Amino acid sequence: MAEATRKVVVCTPGGRELEVEISKEATVWALKEQLQNQVGGSLAGMTLLGEGELQDDWKLGDDAGTLTLVMSSFPTGTFTYDSGSREFGPAGMNTSATVTAEFHKDGRFCIKMEETEITSDDEDDEYDPYDNSAAWDHEYRGTFACSGPSRHELRLSVSDWTRKGNFEKPSPDTELHGVFETFEELKLQLPFAAGGCNEGTAGLRWLSLQATSSHKISI
Structure with a gap:
């Protein structure tokens, strides 16, 4: 038929x-x-x-x-964030994070996140920070599209992910969000796993990422 x-x-x-x-x-x-x-x-x-x-x-x-x-026009390329030696990271005091986000002109994206948190655990030769909620690696892949009245909002649909460490939720949110005003900076709402030694897992937080290599896609 x-x-x-x-x-x-x-x-x-x-x-x-x-x-x-x-x-x-x-x-x-x-x-x-x-x-x-x-x-x-x-x-x-x-x-x-x-x-x-x-x-x-x-x-x-x-x-x-x-x-x-x-x-709509939108930025593509690589955007990064590194908390460096700051006392406060995106997830709170004594946390750190590095984030790399790649946005492609065909609508694909890949976001890689690495987080750490200083804990009070005793660390011996067999200590594994991933097993002890002191380190997390996570990566999210999918497609994105412009949205909103200004067309400066991004809707990210997550279709695949990999994670290492202890996460509060067994699976991540399948939709993330972002905004941009220029083609040199993206603000993304990202899921942070650190923060347990502060007020609990940080969860979704807005973060500004700067372009390391980017260009405008004009339609």
């Missing part, structure tokens, strides 16, 4: 109306992939509007109507 399809009309920023035939079970992201073949640009910079903004994992169904395509 042939797969059920439907036609979706999309109004582009240039005023063209494109008619796209796509599966009724397809997601908004799949529609963006088809549109990319016709209009170019980056998937991360595409936003589809109906009665409101359509999320990438939504299914189109039968009632999408005419959609409007908005194209």
Whole structure:
């Protein structure tokens, strides 16, 4: 039996109306992939509007109507943070963190985090800081897209991760958030595992990362 399809009309920023035939079970992201073949640009910079903004994992169904395509500019490259020798890290006193975030023009991202915390544990030759809630390594990968009225907000969908150490939650949040005002700095809301010796696990905290190599993707 042939797969059920439907036609979706999309109004582009240039005023063209494109008619796209796509599966009724397809997601908004799949529609963006088809549109990319016709209009170019980056998937991360595409936003589809109906009665409101359509999320990438939504299914189109039968009632999408005419959609409007908005194209946004966004920064790509490598952005970093290093707390260095500061007494206070992002998770509180006696914590440290280094963060490296890579954002690619095709809409993929990878965020690597390394955290430590000074504890009162006795450390012998067999001491493992990861087993004793004194060190954590975690990495998050997925796709991102511009969002919000200003198009300066980032919505990060986490699809894969690796973690080493003791974490309060068995699995991470599947959506993270960010904002940018310039193409040299990103502010990301990230999950910090340290802080147990202060007021408990820090959890989500906003952090500013500076570009080490970046460039603007103009749509």
